[in-house]
Amino acid sequence: MNYLLILLISFFSCNTEVPTHFSEEALNDTFITLEGDEVTFQSILEKHKGKTIVIDVWASWCGDCLRGMPKVKELQAEYEDVVYVFLSLDRGQEPWKKGIKKHDVVGDHYYMQSGWKGAFGNFLNLDWIPRYMVINEASEIVVFKVVEANEKNLIQALKK
Secondary structure, three states: OHHHHHHHHHHHHHHOOOOOOOOHHHHHOEEEEOOOOEEEHHHHHHHOOOOOEEEEEEOOOOHHHHHHHHHHHHHHHHOOOOEEEEEEOOOOHHHHHHHHHHOOOOOEEEEOOOOOOOHHHHHHOOOOOOEEEEEOOOOOEEEEEEOOOOOHHHHHHHHO
């Protein structure tokens, strides 16, 4: 019985660890820019080095993502010095581009060509969208998994 308890404790304690840095695989995953260029996630982070970044993994077909957009726009209005990076899981580049325009999504946009189960999606253990993250000025992940743009720990991370 004690072995089972130890096994369960170690299993759950390992699974709750939140990473503070991206894996090499996630950093090397490639995304598509609005102009059609292929870039690595590492280059997206480097573009905004020294700034706080809110990452929003979304799709234009996702009802929860669209219902969350007003909260994202409120964040953008209150925290103007933060960079907003939108990573799309749309089913193609055309619906992605149309969705940005239709829903007036303002920020830095990339199409996640590797999808849910690519290197980046696997690193996030992506199981739901929208998915928000916060990266601080030192390029550390300070909020790893949030599904509401107005969750307390996300707001606290932006106030720092």
